[in-house]
Amino acid sequence: KAGVTQTPRYLIKTRGQQVTLSCSPISGHRSVSWYQQTPGQGLQFLFEYFSETQRNKGNFPGRFSGRQFSNSRSEMNVSTLELGDSALYLCASSKDDLPGGYTFGSGTRLTVV
Amino acid sequence: SQQGEEDPQALSIQEGENATMNCSYKTSINNLQWYRQNSGRGLVHLILIRSNEREKHSGRLRVTLDTSKKSSSLLITASRAADTASYFCATDATGRRALTFGSGTRLQVQP
Numbered sequence: 001k002a003g004v005t006q007t008p009r010y011l012i013k014t015r016g017q018q019v020t021l022s023c024s025p026i027s028g029h030r031s032v033s034w035y036q037q038t039p040g041q042g043l044q045f046l047f048e049y050f051s052e053t054q055r056n057k058g059n060f061p062g063r064f065s066g067r068q069f070s071n072s073r074s075e076m077n078v079s080t081l082e083l084g085d086s087a088l089y090l091c092a093s094s095k096d097d098l099p100g101g102y103t104f105g106s107g108t109r110l111t112v113v
Numbered sequence: 114s115q116q117g118e119e120d121p122q123a124l125s126i127q128e129g130e131n132a133t134m135n136c137s138y139k140t141s142i143n144n145l146q147w148y149r150q151n152s153g154r155g156l157v158h159l160i161l162i163r164s165n166e167r168e169k170h171s172g173r174l175r176v177t178l179d180t181s182k183k184s185s186s187l188l189i190t191a192s193r194a195a196d197t198a199s200y201f202c203a204t205d206a207t208g209r210r211a212l213t214f215g216s217g218t219r220l221q222v223q224p
Contacts, residue, residue: 004155031210043201043214056211090155092212101146101158102212109153 002026004093004105012111018079021108025072025093032074033102034066037088046089049074050096078110086112119202119215127223132189134218136202137182143207145178147187150199150217159187159200164207194224 005024013019025032034046045058049068066076072093078085088109092102119136126132138145144163148156162169162178162185169176175188185202199219203212 033211035212035214042216043203043212045211045213048210050210056209058211088153092156094210101161102156103158104148104155106155107153 004091004103006089006091006105006108008108009106010109010111012113013081014113015081015083017081018077019081019110020075020077021089021091021110023074023076023091023093023105025074025091026103029093029095029103030072031094031096032068032072033092033094034074034076035090035092036060037090037107038084038086043090046076081112083112086110119200119218121218122216123219123221125221125223126192128192128194130192130222132192132196132220132222134187134200134202134220136185136187136215138185138202138204138213138215139183140204141207142180142204144205145176145185146203146205146212147174147176147185148201148203148214150201152198156201189220192220192222194222196220197222 007022031050033048037043048056052068063079068074088107090107091105094102146161147159150156160171160176162176173190178185199217201217202215
């Protein structure tokens, strides 16, 4: 079956711009989570959505937002980009069977210049 | 912020040897998971151990969990060059569905 699909794979943006990243989960998975990975801070949880509702949110500023659609696809948006937002953004999906492992996408590498 | 630390930060071994990585965490957990990441790519789920389990096996992987010490270890037996990657432990705290990752161990297996 198809894995978690993230688009685009690579993105270069300028400071102050905004960006939208997309994630299509595995069919049947209703939970979608987002993570940011940087060399300095490592892997950090951004937020998690289930049935179009944000259930959990990490410690990130309000410039980071997301949403989930009725087909479970999710988008995350970062407004007013800063150089420090350069990172690999990873999406993960899971069934809502607690506890369970997560299936990650290959990520979107965002570079802010 | 990260849940805890992994050690060693880097490990270099020869093919056929065993590799052991350790993970410590800070809060109560529902389960602990191990993931592998090849350079700059997504994470691959390896194994999950629940808080009421002490040991789990999957192929060449063996994971132990000591909740009293808030620590876990991942053992990869008979390592292969293809095992070269970064390995992360991640905890799923009780009641949350947000993984908190350790800092990772970079494993290099020399052919």
